[in-house]
Amino acid sequence: MKNHSFSYNAFTLIELLVVIAIIAILAAILFPAFARARDNARRASCQSNMKQIGLGIMQYTQDYDERMISGQSGGVLWKELLQPYVKSKQIFACPSNPNKDSMATSYPVSYGPNCDAHGSHAALGYINDGPNLSDIPAPATAIMVIEMTANTWDFVITLDAGHNDFDDALYAGHSTLGNYLFADGHVKSLKPMATISSAMGGSGAVNMWRRDAVDYGSESDDNLAKCKTVLTRAVQKYQ
Numbered sequence: 001m002k003n004h005s006f007s008y009n010a011f012t013l014i015e016l017l018v019v020i021a022i023i024a025i026l027a028a029i030l031f032p033a034f035a036r037a038r039d040n041a042r043r044a045s046c047q048s049n050m051k052q053i054g055l056g057i058m059q060y061t062q063d064y065d066e067r068m069i070s071g072q073s074g075g076v077l078w079k080e081l082l083q084p085y086v087k088s089k090q091i092f093a094c095p096s097n098p099n100k101d102s103m104a105t106s107y108p109v110s111y112g113p114n115c116d117a118h119g120s121h122a123a124l125g126y127i128n129d130g131p132n133l134s135d136i137p138a139p140a141t142a143i144m145v146i147e148m149t150a151n152t153w154d155f156v157i158t159l160d161a162g163h164n165d166f167d168d169a170l171y172a173g174h175s176t177l178g179n180y181l182f183a184d185g186h187v188k189s190l191k192p193m194a195t196i197s198s199a200m201g202g203s204g205a206v207n208m209w210r211r212d213a214v215d216y217g218s219e220s221d222d223n224l225a226k227c228k229t230v231l232t233r234a235v236q237k238y239q
Helices: 013-063 078-086 221-238
Strands: 111-113 143-147 178-182 187-190
Touching (some): 013 078, 013 111, 013 178, 013 187
Antiparallel strands (some): 111 143, 143 178, 178 187
């Protein structure tokens, strides 16, 4: 009868610790990359939403003698006016925005119009008197729709109003960036202060928040301070 000898090779404690350390290092390297990839995908989805909103606004202006859509019209939300063109409520919801469910309407509130680009400011964040496209001489530098976090009513952004209900409405949760839809239809990701910082040094840059292509250096000190209040709050909130 033959005797069989079996040899068992097992990991030593040191080898196990080395393997665990390697796995931990790989996880530390890969998890942030996965998180960035997820955030980039959500930001891209948000940009796609805003581009569709921009196309809807352009179609609306073609049907209404090139007049921009207003925030409120006879009690009708601007999103309801756009609905025949975009045909979806979900494009008003950013996948990264945790405050995308409105308490006051059946529409998400991830996005809102820049008040100055659309019309004059009225109570409760409503806007009216939508301008004509011809009233926007530099559409490529005029912010039309922004990301926001307001979870009640259909707030818009009134940047130069300073300390008010809109202070915390500006969203910059895409790794400190926010998406901005411009009047020519393109969408760009920017840090909040980047919408005015290039003009703060007196270089003659255009104020992106105004529709009249005014040099930001011509703004009053009071308006500059109010604008920076709103933008700084967004920077602090998402840094």
